[in-house]
Amino acid sequence: MTQPAAVPVGAAVSAVRQASLREHNLALVLRQIAAADRPPSRADLAAATGLTRATVSALVDDLITGRLLTEVAPTPRSGAGRPAVGLTLAGHGPAGLGLEINVDYLAAVLVDLAGTVRHRAVRRVDLRPVSPVESLALVGEMITEAGAEADRQDLTLAGTALAVPGLVTATGLVRLAPNLGWRDVDVPALLGAHPGLGGRGLGVDNEANLAALGELHAAPPGSANFIYISGEVGIGAGIVLHGTLFRGARGWSGEIGHVPVHPEGRPCRCGGRGCLEQYAGQEAILARAGVTDPPALDAGPDALDADPDGSLPAPVPGAAVTRLVAAATRDEPAAERALVEAATALGVAVAGVINLLDVDTVVLGGVYAPLARWLAPTVEAEIRRRVLTAAWSPVTVRPALLGGDAAALGAAGSVVRTVLEHPARWLGRPGR
Amino acid sequence: MTQPAAVPVGAAVSAVRQASLREHNLALVLRQIAAADRPPSRADLAAATGLTRATVSALVDDLITGRLLTEVAPTPRSGAGRPAVGLTLAGHGPAGLGLEINVDYLAAVLVDLAGTVRHRAVRRVDLRPVSPVESLALVGEMITEAGAEADRQDLTLAGTALAVPGLVTATGLVRLAPNLGWRDVDVPALLGAHPGLGGRGLGVDNEANLAALGELHAAPPGSANFIYISGEVGIGAGIVLHGTLFRGARGWSGEIGHVPVHPEGRPCRCGGRGCLEQYAGQEAILARAGVTDPPALDAGPDALDADPDGSLPAPVPGAAVTRLVAAATRDEPAAERALVEAATALGVAVAGVINLLDVDTVVLGGVYAPLARWLAPTVEAEIRRRVLTAAWSPVTVRPALLGGDAAALGAAGSVVRTVLEHPARWLGRPGR
Numbered sequence: 015m016t017q018p019a020a021v022p023v024g025a026a027v028s029a030v031r032q033a034s035l036r037e038h039n040l041a042l043v044l045r046q047i048a049a050a051d052r053p054p055s056r057a058d059l060a061a062a063t064g065l066t067r068a069t070v071s072a073l074v075d076d077l078i079t080g081r082l083l084t085e086v087a088p089t090p091r092s093g094a095g096r097p098a099v100g101l102t103l104a105g106h107g108p109a110g111l112g113l114e115i116n117v118d119y120l121a122a123v124l125v126d127l128a129g130t131v132r133h134r135a136v137r138r139v140d141l142r143p144v145s146p147v148e149s150l151a152l153v154g155e156m157i158t159e160a161g162a163e164a165d166r167q168d169l170t171l172a173g174t175a176l177a178v179p180g181l182v183t184a185t186g187l188v189r190l191a192p193n194l195g196w197r198d199v200d201v202p203a204l205l206g207a208h209p210g211l212g213g214r215g216l217g218v219d220n221e222a223n224l225a226a227l228g229e230l231h232a233a234p235p236g237s238a239n240f241i242y243i244s245g246e247v248g249i250g251a252g253i254v255l256h257g258t259l260f261r262g263a264r265g266w267s268g269e270i271g272h273v274p275v276h277p278e279g280r281p282c283r284c285g286g287r288g289c290l291e292q293y294a295g296q297e298a299i300l301a302r303a304g305v306t307d308p309p310a311l312d313a314g315p316d317a318l319d320a321d322p323d324g325s326l327p328a329p330v331p332g333a334a335v336t337r338l339v340a341a342a343t344r345d346e347p348a349a350e351r352a353l354v355e356a357a358t359a360l361g362v363a364v365a366g367v368i369n370l371l372d373v374d375t376v377v378l379g380g381v382y383a384p385l386a387r388w389l390a391p392t393v394e395a396e397i398r399r400r401v402l403t404a405a406w407s408p409v410t411v412r413p414a415l416l417g418g419d420a421a422a423l424g425a426a427g428s429v430v431r432t433v434l435e436h437p438a439r440w441l442g443r444p445g446r
Numbered sequence: 447m448t449q450p451a452a453v454p455v456g457a458a459v460s461a462v463r464q465a466s467l468r469e470h471n472l473a474l475v476l477r478q479i480a481a482a483d484r485p486p487s488r489a490d491l492a493a494a495t496g497l498t499r500a501t502v503s504a505l506v507d508d509l510i511t512g513r514l515l516t517e518v519a520p521t522p523r524s525g526a527g528r529p530a531v532g533l534t535l536a537g538h539g540p541a542g543l544g545l546e547i548n549v550d551y552l553a554a555v556l557v558d559l560a561g562t563v564r565h566r567a568v569r570r571v572d573l574r575p576v577s578p579v580e581s582l583a584l585v586g587e588m589i590t591e592a593g594a595e596a597d598r599q600d601l602t603l604a605g606t607a608l609a610v611p612g613l614v615t616a617t618g619l620v621r622l623a624p625n626l627g628w629r630d631v632d633v634p635a636l637l638g639a640h641p642g643l644g645g646r647g648l649g650v651d652n653e654a655n656l657a658a659l660g661e662l663h664a665a666p667p668g669s670a671n672f673i674y675i676s677g678e679v680g681i682g683a684g685i686v687l688h689g690t691l692f693r694g695a696r697g698w699s700g701e702i703g704h705v706p707v708h709p710e711g712r713p714c715r716c717g718g719r720g721c722l723e724q725y726a727g728q729e730a731i732l733a734r735a736g737v738t739d740p741p742a743l744d745a746g747p748d749a750l751d752a753d754p755d756g757s758l759p760a761p762v763p764g765a766a767v768t769r770l771v772a773a774a775t776r777d778e779p780a781a782e783r784a785l786v787e788a789a790t791a792l793g794v795a796v797a798g799v800i801n802l803l804d805v806d807t808v809v810l811g812g813v814y815a816p817l818a819r820w821l822a823p824t825v826e827a828e829i830r831r832r833v834l835t836a837a838w839s840p841v842t843v844r845p846a847l848l849g850g851d852a853a854a855l856g857a858a859g860s861v862v863r864t865v866l867e868h869p870a871r872w873l874g875r876p877g878r
Binding site: 239261262263268269272274275277284285359367370372373399403 | 688695716
């Protein structure tokens with residue numbers, strides 16, 4: 015027992031055993047600071063949590079030493095007395111590294127405790143002809159690069175998560191990623207010992223799930239029920255219900271790309287026929303629009319330059335999608351036809367989803383985000399036509415808030431949230 | 447404070463406030479008795495709950511007086527001393543009334559606290575040409591009949607729930623039941639004051655949801671993730687995930703009948719096209735098989751006679767479905783073709799569901815249950831062909847455990863579980 019038994023007001027006191035009291039209170043203090051409108055003082059924290067000032071000071075000192083908090087200049091006050099020093103989440107402490115490997119690009123982002131993107135890189139490369147080992151070696155290069163950036167910016171890697179467009183087990187084994195041609199690829203075994211990971215291992219998850227988590231935390235409160243559709247070469251979905259990612263019975267939910275929309279239609283890489291992917295996947299849209307992908311230009315990672323205000327812009331879509339957007343903006347008939355055909359198939363699949371799951375929002379992510387202006391009206395029309403509750407329960411169809419690296423952002427965010435929820439683990443980490 | 451502060455072992459003690467301690471302990475004792483292999487004695491209950499013998503005796507006396515428990519002859523013991531009196535759930539106390547209104551039948555069941563079906567009736571009548579008010583008047587007749595049976599068998603109605611094949615709000619308003627032709631029918635306003643309900647009101651819920659709940663409680667433990675498909679004139683689904691009914695964001699999940707399987711196919715009553723219902727609904731199957739429905743024979747409620755052992759059999763399917771089963775048993779080509787066509791459409795929709803939700807079991811309910819022998823192989827083939835995880839995550843397709851009145855059984859069961867979970871409400875009810 016290193017802490018006096020001061021206890022938070024309003025929490026289920028007895029459920030917090032004495033031994034874990036300090037852990038609980040560290041997280042409580044961090045939560046208060048993360049949610050505050052302006053940097054609170056130690057006294058503000060004591061008032062808000064019901065902990066004694068002595069306890070708050072001891073906890074705050076530990077969090078400052080552990081580089082989770084920073085003191086900032088006092089906010090001027092109207093009342094009497096010397097203004098107190100404020101506390102904010104540290105911008106020089108732990109950071110989460112989020113990575114994405116997709117069919118035609120790789121992405122990496124480094125996010126600090128306050129949620130600021132500190133490094134962002136994207137690399138356009140067609141991975142279909144590349145083996146899993148070689149593909150993961152490219153990911154390894156991006157880890158090294160991000161690690162150098164973290165050092166340069168005085169950040170410490172708290173953890174790394176990788177988004178993969180496929181079915182991932184709880185241990186990080188990629189069972190199947192049809193568009194990458196991967197089957198039973200043990201990512202942690204191949205990449206988990208990379209020196210850039212700092213011995214902290216590597217989490218692996220489905221890219222649509224991570225992008226949906228990113229969207230959930232980027233969206234205003236109340237955005238609790240939606241399906242995030244990640245349109246890429248493949249199409250995945252992350253289903254958020256009551257503010258929680260729904261993973262399905264065995265962790266393999268959201269494979270909307272393989273929902274049949276024309277049961278005896280075009281054959282699919284998965285072995286089925288008429289899957290949504292064959293009508294609304296990136297390749298299908300580009301082919302129908304007559305936009306061909308230029309030869310993959312792998313000029314190495316493309317780290318994005320910061321805007322003058324210091325923020326890092328989201329990466330622009332690949333060249334082919336950019337040309338499709340341009341063609342649609344010029345009202346070119348082939349582009350328009352291709353987008354209506356894709357949106358109709360997407361609308362049919364989405365109408366089925368809403369009839370089954372009764373979500374109120376459809377988020378168009380991946381390449382669908384820059385195309386949402388053309389896709390959304392047709393998707394909405396199919397919903398109105400086919401969803402039983404549409405007449406009195408309108409459904410919103412909107413582009414994703416995050417850009418093309420939403421899955422990498424979601425991955426980095428998941429690492430950062432783990433630190434904020436379990437600060438004692440970070441403070442007590444080996445080798446500190 | 448009517449109870450000494452004896453507290454259950456292993457429960458979150460402090461979370462149970464003093465004022466609700468008695469309620470908590472009454473439910474604890476009931477749960478122990480419901481789960482026991484053989485009728486436990488008061489001493490057994492004290493040992494199992496950590497309550498004092500005096501407390502257990504006081505609680506048991508209240509539960510016996512309130513007709514929730516009965517004493518039974520002692521189980522012989524090998525040890526010394528006089529064998530103790532055992533306790534079981536009462537067969538003469540509260541009972542739940544479950545009702546179902548569907549397109550071509552009505553059903554009623556009365557279930558006692560121990561789960562025994564004490565009365566079971568079904569009435570075949572085509573309600574499509576009948577107004578909501580007249581249809582509910584027929585339900586009222588079944589309530590009166592069930593009430594008379596309850597009196598005759600010394601049971602007291604604890605509550606009533608009605609299953610409806612449509613979209614139901616939390617207040618019991620039926621927003622839409624396309625196959626009944628209902629729109630905005632306020633069932634509690636029309637039927638809630640029926641004298642047979644004993645002033646206890648009327649719960650209303652979707653029939654597939656209630657049938658899925660019935661299936662969940664009838665199935666062996668571990669059957670936690672399934673989609674229950676209720677095949678009738680319409681097709682509904684109840685989705686059970688991690689042992690809990692999934693109702694969707696707004697309570698309107700499970701409308702699998704309107705999942706598009708042929709996007710520009712047959713028009714549907716809902717206004718859409720190519721809905722599953724148009725290919726795998728009861729009417730579609732019978733028409734394709736050349737089995738016509740005989741004119742509705744409304745000879746009044748058909749109460750089912752008890753078997754010699756006292757158990758009440760589930761109702762047999764309607765005449766047309768019985769004739770279809772006979773034709774399929776004789777390998778008649780038209781019947782076989784109709785069933786393959788329906789099962790193919792069902793398999794396409796179900797494959798989409800599994801790709802999205804990753805459930806491991808498909809339960810064929812309603813008229814699909816007696817037809818499962820012919821439907822399941824084709825549904826399974828479509829799943830193998832179209833579900834991304836099918837190769838290593840087999841899906842079970844099986845007929846429902848409960849019969850044609852599964853929704854009414856689920857409705858009655860929901861009333862009984864409420865009494866078992868909140869016995870204090872039953873003991874303290876007005877007019878007792």
